[in-house]
Amino acid sequence: MEETTWEHKLHALTHILTHPTATPTLPSQLFVSAQIPCYLRWDYPPILCPDQSAAFHLRWALSLYLRRLSRFGLPSTSWRSKCPYQLPPPVVLAEGVGEAQWGEAQRREYVRKRLNRKRLGSDVHPLIPILIPNLFLFSLLLWNPYVP
Structure with missing residues (x-):
């Protein structure tokens, strides 16, 4: 994105904001790919990118697979x-x-x-998280499990 001018960034951002879609059309993809360079985080294939190396395609496919796997296939x-x-x-x-x-x-x-x-939080009485560890430590004072 460093080699992209602010004018190109502004055109691409305006296009993305005025045409919100989860599945961009091919003319939309062509326009955005002409404005800004390709990145691994893109959802559409990097066939429109100037960098046509096989390693970039493989990394893109792997990153797309891992992103979808992390969401268990659900939409983002x-x-x-x-x-x-x-x-x-x-x-x-x-x-x-x-x-x-x-x-x-x-x-x-x-x-x-x-x-x-309802407010976020649990319905546990506030003394229980304090009492349980203290009772456990007190029981270790009375009964030492490490003494044979």
Whole structure:
């Protein structure tokens, strides 16, 4: 990306932001590949890249396989995928997130549901994580397991 000018970066970024898709068309891929160089993190094949070495193709395929393997084949979601009221709506909604309802009552209900959510954390009494290790150490004082 160091050999790319800011104008090319801006054109590519504008194109990506104005055409959000998980499966870019071939003209879109050609435009982006003409603007910025190829990287291993790209989702489409590096056949459009100026570097046509077999080692680069093999590394790209391996990195794509490992990325999909780490997600167990599930689609990649991000924090944007968890925002149903984003404009424009995300391309792929995260699992468990419903389609946005744009009526006034539905939005109020959505906000109430978000605010009434249970806090993160466990329901364990706060003294239990303190008492259990202390009782264990106290039992070692009374009964020494290392003495024959």
